[in-house]
Amino acid sequence: MSIGRPGLLARFDTPQTLLGAVQAARSQGHRGLRAWTPYPVEGLAEVLALPPSRLPLAMLLGGLAGGLGTLALQYYSAVIDYPVNIGGRPLASWPAFGPPALEMTLLCAGLVGILGLLLRSGLPRWHRPEFDWAGMEQASSDAFLLWLPLDDEDGEALRDWLLSNGARDLSRVGGDS
Amino acid sequence: MNGEGWLAAGTTPGDVDARIARPALAPRFGAGWRIGLSVSLLGVLVLMLTVSVLLTVGVGIWGITRPAYWGFAIANYVWWIGIGMGGTFISTALYLLRQPWRNSLSRYAETMTVFAVCVSGIFPILHLGRPWFFYWLFPYPDTMNVWPQWRSALFWDFCAILAYLLVSVLFWYVSMLPDLATLRDRAAGRMRRVVYGFLALGWQGEAREWQRLEALTRIIAALGVPLVFSVHSMVALDLSEGLLAGWHTTIFPPFFVAGALFSGFAMALVIGVPLRKRFRLEALITERHLDRLAILLLTGGLVVAYCYAAEIFMAYYSMDEYELAVTRFRFTGLYAPVYWAAIVCNVLAIQPLWWARVRRSPRWLFWIGLSVVFGMWCERIMLVLSSEYRPFLPAAWGRFMPTVWDWAMLAGSIGLFMTMLLLFVRWFPVVSMHETRQLAHESAQGSREAQA
Numbered sequence: 001m002s003i004g005r006p007g008l009l010a011r012f013d014t015p016q017t018l019l020g021a022v023q024a025a026r027s028q029g030h031r032g033l034r035a036w037t038p039y040p041v042e043g044l045a046e047v048l049a050l051p052p053s054r055l056p057l058a059m060l061l062g063g064l065a066g067g068l069g070t071l072a073l074q075y076y077s078a079v080i081d082y083p084v085n086i087g088g089r090p091l092a093s094w095p096a097f098g099p100p101a102l103e104m105t106l107l108c109a110g111l112v113g114i115l116g117l118l119l120r121s122g123l124p125r126w127h128r129p130e131f132d133w134a135g136m137e138q139a140s141s142d143a144f145l146l147w148l149p150l151d152d153e154d155g156e157a158l159r160d161w162l163l164s165n166g167a168r169d170l171s172r173v174g175g176d177s
Numbered sequence: 178m179n180g181e182g183w184l185a186a187g188t189t190p191g192d193v194d195a196r197i198a199r200p201a202l203a204p205r206f207g208a209g210w211r212i213g214l215s216v217s218l219l220g221v222l223v224l225m226l227t228v229s230v231l232l233t234v235g236v237g238i239w240g241i242t243r244p245a246y247w248g249f250a251i252a253n254y255v256w257w258i259g260i261g262m263g264g265t266f267i268s269t270a271l272y273l274l275r276q277p278w279r280n281s282l283s284r285y286a287e288t289m290t291v292f293a294v295c296v297s298g299i300f301p302i303l304h305l306g307r308p309w310f311f312y313w314l315f316p317y318p319d320t321m322n323v324w325p326q327w328r329s330a331l332f333w334d335f336c337a338i339l340a341y342l343l344v345s346v347l348f349w350y351v352s353m354l355p356d357l358a359t360l361r362d363r364a365a366g367r368m369r370r371v372v373y374g375f376l377a378l379g380w381q382g383e384a385r386e387w388q389r390l391e392a393l394t395r396i397i398a399a400l401g402v403p404l405v406f407s408v409h410s411m412v413a414l415d416l417s418e419g420l421l422a423g424w425h426t427t428i429f430p431p432f433f434v435a436g437a438l439f440s441g442f443a444m445a446l447v448i449g450v451p452l453r454k455r456f457r458l459e460a461l462i463t464e465r466h467l468d469r470l471a472i473l474l475l476t477g478g479l480v481v482a483y484c485y486a487a488e489i490f491m492a493y494y495s496m497d498e499y500e501l502a503v504t505r506f507r508f509t510g511l512y513a514p515v516y517w518a519a520i521v522c523n524v525l526a527i528q529p530l531w532w533a534r535v536r537r538s539p540r541w542l543f544w545i546g547l548s549v550v551f552g553m554w555c556e557r558i559m560l561v562l563s564s565e566y567r568p569f570l571p572a573a574w575g576r577f578m579p580t581v582w583d584w585a586m587l588a589g590s591i592g593l594f595m596t597m598l599l600l601f602v603r604w605f606p607v608v609s610m611h612e613t614r615q616l617a618h619e620s621a622q623g624s625r626e627a628q629a
Contacts (some may be wrong), residue, residue, distance in 0.1 A: 034383060036384070037382055037387065038190065038382060038614050039387075040391045044387070048384055050384060050388060055389050056396055059393075063400075074327045077316065077324040081324070093327075099336070099407070102403070103336040103337045103339070104336060104340065106344065106403065106404050107343060109396070110347070111343065114348060114393065117351060118351070122379075123380065124378035125378075131381075137363075139381065140363075140381075140382055141191070141194050142614075
């Protein structure tokens with residue numbers, strides 16, 4: 001992550017202006033954009049070109065592991081480790097093995113999803129440099145924030161460009177500032 | 178999701194935050210809350226006393242005796258876990274069905290679920306008799322070389338509760354992270370900032386985080402629906418895997434699920450109506466929300482009424498003498514008052530909901546909801562006891578009469594539930610801020626477009 005790099009933090013009042021600015025910035029060749037919003041904004045991940053989350057796949061695999069693992073455990077226990085002959089009934093009584101396997105599928109998929117969300121997002125991490133940026137706390141109520149990296153330029157052109165694209169407040173953050 | 182029209186006109190995202198975050202960040206809370214909390218804590222004390230006596234003396238302090246071994250403990254367990262189902266249904270099934278109005282209700286409904294499931298779990302564990310060996314339920318490599326009985330509904334039920342409890346608690350917490358972050362950012366005092374900041378785990382609301390939370394919410398919603406239906410089906414199978422007349426029927430799983438959702442919607446109203454009034458949430462939980470909840474309640478009630486009728490019909494249709502006897506015991510036997518109370522509270526009391534005026538009146542909905550919550554408790558008691566106390570052989574007939582400890586345990590569980598709920602509403606956002614913020618933005622935008 002490009003936290004150490006200096007950048008411009010722009011504030012927008014509506015999701016539409018944020019989306020428009022991101023789109024315009026990307027078409028101008030800006031990369032490494034980051035955005036913070038008070039609620040999930042539809043289409044933001046697409047215009048930021050974030051790769052699709054792999055959480056669903058992880059949850060599918062977790063669920064399968066939980067379900068198949070429970071089936072395997074029951075089979076091992078009832079057929080191999082401790083077979084009990086009850087009136088000659090089949091040892092591998094799969095219909096009865098289904099319900100615990102179903103529940104463990106749901107449990108493991110859910111656990112993988114929740115832990116995956118936290119781990120992939122780097123949580124818990126109580127201190128992050130972004131918390132020191134002025135105006136950052138607005139992103140959790142009504143501001144739509146966009147961060148653009150500043151390279152060598154002093155950012156005057158970028159500043160004007162952002163203001164003409166609907167940004168309200170601009171501040172230089174990150175780097176040595 | 179088109180959220181237009183689900184919040185009072187002119188509600189802005191700023192209003193949403195102020196209305197929901199202000200109570201949690203207020204330095205003081207009303208005297209009513211303190212009195213309520215004191216009464217609830219008294220209930221917790223009663224529960225602790227009961228559990229201590231239970232652990233010292235044994236389950237014999239309850240009224241359970243042969244042949245009625247289940248008694249209050251299992252009925253209370255079924256009742257509590259059923260109440261939880263309604264909350265999960267609101268937050269998952271309605272999400273999948275793209276019902277934007279659920280956004281205002283999902284948080285407190287999920288909270289109700291989480292606390293109800295926590296309370297329900299106490300009963301079966303204590304009912305084990307030697308609760309300190311509850312871990313024998315787990316399949317673990319023990320020195321006795323035995324495994325759980327995989328083919329028993331009791332083990333299925335254990336898996337179901339475990340999955341349900343863990344998934345609903347963790348998801349409830351993770352979906353609260355953005356709101357905890359809001360509280361962290363708005364809190365004035367250092368103490369609160371530290372506590373909320375700790376709980377928010379460093380959530381920032383970056384696009385990447387939202388993308389993952391959205392993906393997780395969608396899939397958990399899809400998993401939550403089978404979870405709700407399977408968990409209460411397993412609870413029902415505990416009974417219907419037994420051979421007793423009245424229990425041994427295939428209708429039990431859907432019957433129990435319907436009853437669970439029914440009691441959950443009722444509890445959602447019983448909690449929601451005072452919450453709405455106390456926190457002045459009328460702009461977020463509008464009369465239309467109450468109307469929708471009332472329709473869900475009525476629908477659940479009709480399905481439950483159908484199941485009552487189907488049970489009676491099946492007894493007479495089968496002409497099985499034991500089934501007939503149980504049905505007659507229900508009508509006129511020792512526990513007939515409980516049966517008729519269930520009919521009155523669950524079937525008759527909900528009929529006013531056909532009128533739109535009743536469905537939009539918080540006062541009516543509160544009392545109807547309370548009647549259903551009580552009626553569903555009666556139904557659980559009726560289902561457990563009416564089959565149990567008269568098994569096949571008349572020589573084995575007995576009776577269960579609740580002792581003071583049975584009542585203490587029930588009152589204590591309500592106290593524990595209320596305590597957790599009151600502490601929650603004091604310190605945490607009772608309505609999901611990020612979800613209603615989205616609704617507010619959408620409806621503000623909708624009205625702007627309408628004007629243009």
